[in-house]
Amino acid sequence: STEKKWEEKHYTASAEAILRIDASEENMRVVLVPSADSNIHITYFENDTETCRIEETADGTLSVQRQSSMESTNGSVEAADLSLGGELTLTTSNGSITAKKLNLSGGCTLSTTNAGITCENVEAEGAFSAQTKNGPVDIKTCKSGGTVTVKTENAAVSLEDIEAADAVRAST
Numbered sequence: 001s002t003e004k005k006w007e008e009k010h011y012t013a014s015a016e017a018i019l020r021i022d023a024s025e026e027n028m029r030v031v032l033v034p035s036a037d038s039n040i041h042i043t044y045f046e047n048d049t050e051t052c053r054i055e056e057t058a059d060g061t062l063s064v065q066r067q068s069s070m071e072s073t074n075g076s077v078e079a080a081d082l083s084l085g086g087e088l089t090l091t092t093s094n095g096s097i098t099a100k101k102l103n104l105s106g107g108c109t110l111s112t113t114n115a116g117i118t119c120e121n122v123e124a125e126g127a128f129s130a131q132t133k134n135g136p137v138d139i140k141t142c143k144s145g146g147t148v149t150v151k152t153e154n155a156a157v158s159l160e161d162i163e164a165a166d167a168v169r170a171s172t
Contacts, residue, residue, distance in 0.1 A: 011042040011054045019060030019086030020106070023077070030090075032079040060086065076115075087126060096135070107146065116155070128164075 015038050023030050035041050042064060044052045055063045076095040079088065079102060087106030090097050096115040099122055102108065107126030110117050116135040119142060122128065127146035130137050136155040139162065142148060147166040150157055157172045 006045040006047050009044055009046060009052070011044070013040040013042075013056055013062055014038070015040050017056065017060060018062045020089075021062050021064070021084070021086075022089060023064040029075050029095075030077045030092075032082055034081050034083075077112075088124075097130075097132075108144075127166075 018040060021032070040062060042054060044066070046052055050066065053063075053065045057063065074094040075092055076097070077090045077092050078098045079090060080098070080100045082088075082101070083103040085105050087108065088102065088104050089109045090099065091111045092115070093112060094114045095112060097110045097112050097117045099108070099110060099119045101120070102122045102124070104122070104124040104126070106124065108122060108124040108128045110119065110130040111132070112135065113133045114135060115132060117130045117132050117137045119130060119139045121141045123143045125145040127149070128142055128144040129149045130139060131149070131151045132155070133153045134155060135152060136158070137150050137152050138158045139150060139160070141161045143163040145165045148162055148164040148168045150159060150170040152172050155172060157170050159168070159170055162168055
């Protein structure tokens with residue numbers, strides 16, 4: 001058999017020390033959900049050609065990067081039911097982004113290409129940005145302590161129930 005053998009691995013970080021999560025994933029789905037305790041739990045899988053690097057930095061960033069011999073980045077990213085004491089950045093290529101029920105003390109940045117972005121019930125004390133190309137952007141019930149910026153090309157933008165302390169900018 002030429003099938004790759006995957007090994008399940010786990011990483012735990014204290015949520016008190018983390019102000020920002022930076023997850024970079026190639027060709028796999030990323031799902032962020034609340035944990036039952038005050039820690040951040042990461043379950044990931046590795047094999048001979050695909051590994052994961054996890055680091056906690058002094059500035060409070062938890063960095064999760066999957067490294068692969070594959071050249072494309074096609075994984076979808078989902079974040080739901082989270083309260084974070086910092087900013088949230090979700091980035092992928094050729095994969096959709098879904099963000100629901102988020103409460104952030106920092107900003108929120110959602111970025112993809114060739115796929116859509118769906119966002120519902122997000123409250124960010126900082127700026128909110130959702131950008132894609134060739135995919136629709138659908139934002140419902142979003143509150144920002146800064147500017148709300150929504151941008152796509154060759155697709156629709158839909159905004160409903162948006163509050164911004166500064167400005168709302170949408171373009172397609």
